Amino acid sequence: MEIQQARRPRHLLPPDLENLSGFEAALAAGWSPDPRRAGDQAYVRGELQRLRQDRSRFLDDLIADGRRRAGSGPPPLTIRLFWIWDGEFCGSISLRFRACNEELPPEVSGHVGYSVVPWKQRNGHATNALSLLLAVAAKEGLDRLTVLCNEDNDASRRVIERNGGELFMRGPHPSDRPDQIKLYFWLKPGAAG
Numbered sequence: 001m002e003i004q005q006a007r008r009p010r011h012l013l014p015p016d017l018e019n020l021s022g023f024e025a026a027l028a029a030g031w032s033p034d035p036r037r038a039g040d041q042a043y044v045r046g047e048l049q050r051l052r053q054d055r056s057r058f059l060d061d062l063i064a065d066g067r068r069r070a071g072s073g074p075p076p077l078t079i080r081l082f083w084i085w086d087g088e089f090c091g092s093i094s095l096r097f098r099a100c101n102e103e104l105p106p107e108v109s110g111h112v113g114y115s116v117v118p119w120k121q122r123n124g125h126a127t128n129a130l131s132l133l134l135a136v137a138a139k140e141g142l143d144r145l146t147v148l149c150n151e152d153n154d155a156s157r158r159v160i161e162r163n164g165g166e167l168f169m170r171g172p173h174p175s176d177r178p179d180q181i182k183l184y185f186w187l188k189p190g191a192a193g
């Protein structure tokens, strides 16, 4: 008789040297962590090369991004990056914010970015990860997040709606081409079920 594999718990992991190999394998399979550079194999190969040249430095850069200052003057932009994890690497999700300030620099396309590797998609990973990230945002004291997706990205739209996203605007964003129409949603940290 076939024994069903137990469903693995899903959570968010801060990147570290131990779990970096999952991210590395995803890059090696051609996955781009940046949705705007999906299919850009030169970018993916470059990232993989940088990672393999110096793993500690690559990781430092990845996390240091989270401490990068953007725009002019305080408060700084904080990026909290996590791996989506089910016992294996499933993708990444990040929260980008300025403390005590709902505004973001124009080059940052919303408070949240996420991507799931193709072989783990349609298993609820992104929906679950966004729900977990809303709890992180609540702990950071954020009252409201702006989350964007391309108008034709049905999967991402569903992920946002499943987490209580409220559509408030439609239009381009300075971080992307002027003809790329985005849907703008508000999300309440801690409000997802």
Ligand SMILES: CC(C)(COP(=O)(O)OP(=O)(O)OC[C@H]1O[C@@H](n2cnc3c(N)ncnc32)[C@H](O)[C@@H]1OP(=O)(O)O)[C@@H](O)C(=O)NCCC(=O)NCCS
Residues within 6 Å of the ligand: 035, 113, 114, 115, 116, 117, 120, 121, 122, 123, 124, 125, 126, 127, 128, 148, 149, 150, 153, 154, 155, 156, 158, 159, 162
């Ligand atoms: C968008 C993305 C993160 C969704 O990840 P995922 O883990 O497959 O999403 P989920 O399994 O949580 O699915 C969420 C919903 O979208 C639906 N969905 C998933 N993939 C879909 C697809 N290709 N087309 C249409 N609907 C899709 C699911 O059926 C589910 O719907 P339901 O809630 O009605 O059941 C993933 O497709 C991805 O990484 N895409 C490339 C990067 C990207 O677009 N990132 C978002 C930038 S805003």
